[in-house]
Amino acid sequence: MPVGTQATVKAITxxxxxxxxxQIVLCNAYHLxxxxxxxxxxxxxxxHEFMNWQRPLLTDSGGYQIFSLQxxxxxxDDGVTFRSHLDGSEHFFSPERAVEVQQxxxxxxxxxxxxxxxxxxxxxxxxxxxxxxxxxxLRCRRAFRRDTGQALxxxxxxxxxxxxxxxxxERIGALDWEGYxxxxxxxxxxxxxxxxxLGHTVADLPEAAPRYxxxxxxxxxMLRAVAAGVDLFDCAxxxxxxxxxxxxTSRGRLNLKNAxxxxxxxxxxxxxxxxxxxxxxxxxxxxxxxAGEILAARLVTYHNLHFYxxxxxxxxxxxxAGEFARFLAHWERVYEE
Amino acid sequence: MPVGTQATVKAITxxxxxxxxxQIVLCNAYHLxxxxxxxxxxxxxxxHEFMNWQRPLLTDSGGYQIFSLQxxxxxxDDGVTFRSHLDGSEHFFSPERAVEVQQxxxxxxxxxxxxxxxxxxxxxxxxxxxxxxxxxxLRCRRAFRRDTGQALxxxxxxxxxxxxxxxxxERIGALDWEGYxxxxxxxxxxxxxxxxxLGHTVADLPEAAPRYxxxxxxxxxMLRAVAAGVDLFDCAxxxxxxxxxxxxTSRGRLNLKNAxxxxxxxxxxxxxxxxxxxxxxxxxxxxxxxAGEILAARLVTYHNLHFYxxxxxxxxxxxxAGEFARFLAHWERVYEE
Numbered sequence: 001m002p003v004g005t006q007a008t009v010k011a012i013t014x015x016x017x018x019x020x021x022x023q024i025v026l027c028n029a030y031h032l033x034x035x036x037x038x039x040x041x042x043x044x045x046x047x048h049e050f051m052n053w054q055r056p057l058l059t060d061s062g063g064y065q066i067f068s069l070q071x072x073x074x075x076x077d078d079g080v081t082f083r084s085h086l087d088g089s090e091h092f093f094s095p096e097r098a099v100e101v102q103q104x105x106x107x108x109x110x111x112x113x114x115x116x117x118x119x120x121x122x123x124x125x126x127x128x129x130x131x132x133x134x135x136x137x138l139r140c141r142r143a144f145r146r147d148t149g150q151a152l153x154x155x156x157x158x159x160x161x162x163x164x165x166x167x168x169x170e171r172i173g174a175l176d177w178e179g180y181x182x183x184x185x186x187x188x189x190x191x192x193x194x195x196x197x198l199g200h201t202v203a204d205l206p207e208a209a210p211r212y213x214x215x216x217x218x219x220x221x222m223l224r225a226v227a228a229g230v231d232l233f234d235c236a237x238x239x240x241x242x243x244x245x246x247x248x249t250s251r252g253r254l255n256l257k258n259a260x261x262x263x264x265x266x267x268x269x270x271x272x273x274x275x276x277x278x279x280x281x282x283x284x285x286x287x288x289x290x291a292g293e294i295l296a297a298r299l300v301t302y303h304n305l306h307f308y309x310x311x312x313x314x315x316x317x318x319x320x321a322g323e324f325a326r327f328l329a330h331w332e333r334v335y336e337e
Numbered sequence: 338m339p340v341g342t343q344a345t346v347k348a349i350t351x352x353x354x355x356x357x358x359x360q361i362v363l364c365n366a367y368h369l370x371x372x373x374x375x376x377x378x379x380x381x382x383x384x385h386e387f388m389n390w391q392r393p394l395l396t397d398s399g400g401y402q403i404f405s406l407q408x409x410x411x412x413x414d415d416g417v418t419f420r421s422h423l424d425g426s427e428h429f430f431s432p433e434r435a436v437e438v439q440q441x442x443x444x445x446x447x448x449x450x451x452x453x454x455x456x457x458x459x460x461x462x463x464x465x466x467x468x469x470x471x472x473x474x475l476r477c478r479r480a481f482r483r484d485t486g487q488a489l490x491x492x493x494x495x496x497x498x499x500x501x502x503x504x505x506x507e508r509i510g511a512l513d514w515e516g517y518x519x520x521x522x523x524x525x526x527x528x529x530x531x532x533x534x535l536g537h538t539v540a541d542l543p544e545a546a547p548r549y550x551x552x553x554x555x556x557x558x559m560l561r562a563v564a565a566g567v568d569l570f571d572c573a574x575x576x577x578x579x580x581x582x583x584x585x586t587s588r589g590r591l592n593l594k595n596a597x598x599x600x601x602x603x604x605x606x607x608x609x610x611x612x613x614x615x616x617x618x619x620x621x622x623x624x625x626x627x628a629g630e631i632l633a634a635r636l637v638t639y640h641n642l643h644f645y646x647x648x649x650x651x652x653x654x655x656x657x658a659g660e661f662a663r664f665l666a667h668w669e670r671v672y673e674e
Binding site for chain 2: 010015044280287293298
């Protein structure tokens, strides 16, 4: 899922997303609740209509933003009081309100409200936040109106503690969700720990429902997670790096600001078929970055999304062909440096 | 001519320029000489190849930038010494060097080096700068290599003094240019004075060669200049305003940041057929501006260029149909407010 925090995948139009064959876009309920506001979006016919995007949408509940954007005021078992990072105004999300807001916005998949913990976090704090997230998940499930055709995903927490992960997975897995999300990973911990915890989280989840690893990631990390049984990802890297001058290529990551590209007439990735690579040179794109031109962000964001979609399409083909291990090993090698 | 200062029309791709049917793009020799440098561009096959734009290009000589970007160090009859606004390095442009740089970059139309004056400027300063510009024009014409297939336009100055305008036009008109540019207008003077001076400047120019009014302008100003016999314009307004939240429409200029558009589901311009107007609402575009999203700049820049090209196409049709006076009166009324 390309990330469209503010109801736009940054620097990219809906036409381009269709051209790239994006199947689904992630938006952020926290940001859109604060601006333009749920009443504005609902009044205009919902998020699909607002963005003119008829394919699936997923909204993140806002839990992650509330707990990471320094907007937190108080958290109790009832819910969380937070301050707008835009105007300082105070707001309250209970699990019920988070579901209500997301249902009114109208995304196809909405997320339960959770309380993530950072890294490192001690066991007591992690256990308290996980217990609370599990209890909030149950309240979200109960508050969810089933007559809208929307889907609600539960989120499994547990920090970096195997037994807390397993207990959260068991509790969340016992409820009837349309999909299961793995939260609280890729928050600064070593990679080995990420995948150890991922293993504990997904081990006993129902096989038929999609599994969504939130906020991951870099190409080899996504593929390792696919090997662990994950189906769905969101990650701001291809768009964020696209704006900042880094490109994902068939030969690894490339920093377009490097002086070595100043006179380089070759494309960003000779193996890529996207318009950026077919029509423009490294020298030109580097110039656009140095000059601070919006076109640089456009060209490389488009290319990076094209790369990510191609990578995931390749993963699906490799799985079908029974060659996923080789596929994974290839990309781990390319992105090892 | 859409303005592509740094070898890109800001926020717009070459594909979109083709879709918009842009016939020619203006780039700036001053900016491109400083970054990425004439050797880089020439080494990559010239500006067309660098930008991957095969339709005509025009480069401005840099005179205007040198005298307006506070980079000026010294001006003598030999030429002008200036400081890079990027790194403070010192450079020298003689008329001959300005032609050499532009010929090496490879635009189809290149401009003589001139010394514009601001507004207000006293008669003595204006006369000195105009005399110098006229002398430089002759040196540019002599330095110009004719075997490249490029065209060189002379620039008429004279500030806000009718007799200086007429004398400059007479001198420049006596040389053998592929086209004639009117410089030093729209620099802060009252509109009536602009058109009075324009009249004095173009009165006796050869009819067969194109006339280019530099840096103008807003829709009614362009149309008034067409009525005065001008053929070619460049103006950063449609792209600059597009980035800053203002749109040109069939009903006048519209500020997308206005609160009244917060819940407005209608398009930016109901009479416009561009993708921005066909696919997005005022409410959505306003949200994108408020959120600081690149997509806002993209959507409105595209629309504004579409409007400008439509306006000029309409002017051509109106001239052919013998209805230009009515056409001009209509747009003066719309943009009067």
